[in-house]
Amino acid sequence: MTPAGGAALRIGTRASDLALTQSGQVGEALVAGTGHEVELVHVSTHGDRDRISPLAQIGGTGVFVAAVRQALLDDDVDLIVHSCKDLPTAPLPDIALACFPPREDPRDALCARDGLTLAALPAGARVGTGSPRRAAQLLRARPDLDVVGIRGNVETRLGRALGEHADLDAVVLAASGLRRVGREGAISELLPLEVMLPAPAQGALAVETTADALALGSWFAPRLAAVDHPATRAAVTAERSLLRSLEAGCSSPVAAFAEIVPEDAEDASADGDAGTVLHLRALAIRPDGARAVEGSARVAIDLAEDTLSGATSLPSELGAELAEDLLSRGAGEILAEAGSR
Structure with a gap:
């Protein structure tokens, strides 16, 4: 039953264990101290119904998003929770x-038989992933591997390498998803960023609601502002801006990661404040x-700014700037060759 505080917060979510866990965790944070409860409303998406076809063939960007948005x-x-890396940038x-x-x-996390690391996998080892980005970086690090395309939820994919009827030596999944569903024990190696740069916005969640709900002052609007994390917003905004500027989708062989770092001592302000x-x-x-085209860029920012996710915000401009640099050095040709542009 809903307590006297008011109606339940209705959260639209896919019905997978990971989606339900993520939505439930976010919902509990949002209703904390309000007297409201959380109601998870299951929504079936095209990506859930077709578990066989590669994502790029069934819609790529947004394949898990359109139905919950509708x-x-x-x-x-009242609102919806996404794995932010699945969210279209438009x-x-x-x-x-x-x-x-x-x-x-x-x-990204390697989950391998016998606890093997990427370096310790034997030549010709079969490694499963449904991500072109992961597959390409695996082959860059270990050209001798046999990278196999796979689909399915977390348990299905883990079973391909660790289950009773395993037919692969390892699979690669997002560490965040494994941790959220309590399966971090399956991780044999957390792949360093130098080997496996993550997908834009990987590890982050995004909460959407209607523009009217915010404009009209719904009861949960202040809670959304309270749970929002400025450093995550800034990083994800930069990564998504880069992806949008490259005109690439979430299933493209594009990787990006932004983080807040201390300003270099030599660049600190005159009064000594870094x-x-x-x-x-x-x-x-x-x-x-x-072949890969890679680069980096940086900008000093104030996390208290009100424009962190706006089209003209510094994080957004940073992403567009780095995308322009990558395109000038051949990234467009790579993406066109991959059918991602």
């Missing part, structure tokens, strides 16, 4: 990206891993 627009739910006029909770570990810097690195890579 539930929001139809007023069947804004929608009636929907607001209202909250980015603190980001989980953005790294500021904060947003540092972004990114790459576009051929599917076979044989």
